[in-house]
């Protein structure tokens with residue numbers, strides 16, 4: 001089975017198109033979207049349509065998806081993020097409220113588990129950003145790999161058979177017998193690791209290979225749409241720097 005796992009599209013249709021085109025070369029059996037389809041970008045409607053149209057796709061909830069339908073508080077959102085949520089609510093006009101409310105917090109099968117933030121209190125959308133968080137999460141799943149998003153910065157934690165935990169940024173690797181991994185697949189539509197290309201991940205359960213990949217897209221077009229929509233200009237500008 002080959003999984004195509006991606007996250008944090010954030011209503012960036014240009015980046016989503018580029019990633020889905022790149023996936024055409026990957027013989028994907030099942031797509032998993034690890035949350036935050038909407039927020040920040042100018043095409044929430046089109047991105048939801050596109051992603052929900054992928055055959056057999058599995059989608060977990062992101063904090064922005066739930067913020068649109070009031071399932072999470074927005075008082076911890078920064079001003080730009082909050083403004084984008086208000087804009088997105090208006091743009092979607094309630095059309096996808098039932099869909100957004102129906103999203104589950106995590107997805108679990110024998111080969112993997114996927115969640116937007118962390119497995120510990122997934123409804124609180126904490127960030128998988130340090131060794132202490134990774135360590136407590138490693139105690140919460142038995143599969144070889146847990147896939148996350150939310151930080152917009154790809155990389156993976158490895159828990160060696162002896163229990164040592166290390167971190168590595170991006171790239172490709174093969175599952176080691178007895179080891180476990182927490183893989184952050186990065187962001188399709190708003191990368192924040194100073195690499196402005198869209199990020200996506202492929203997991204082949206037969207070979208045990210996991211690859212975090214990047215693809216160029218028309219950033220300027222996505223930026224112009226954000227500005228034309230009246231969204232905060234900074235949300236478009238940051239697409240050019242990947243931060």
Ligand SMILES: [Fe+2]
Nearest residue numbers: 008036062150
């Ligand atoms: Fe996000």
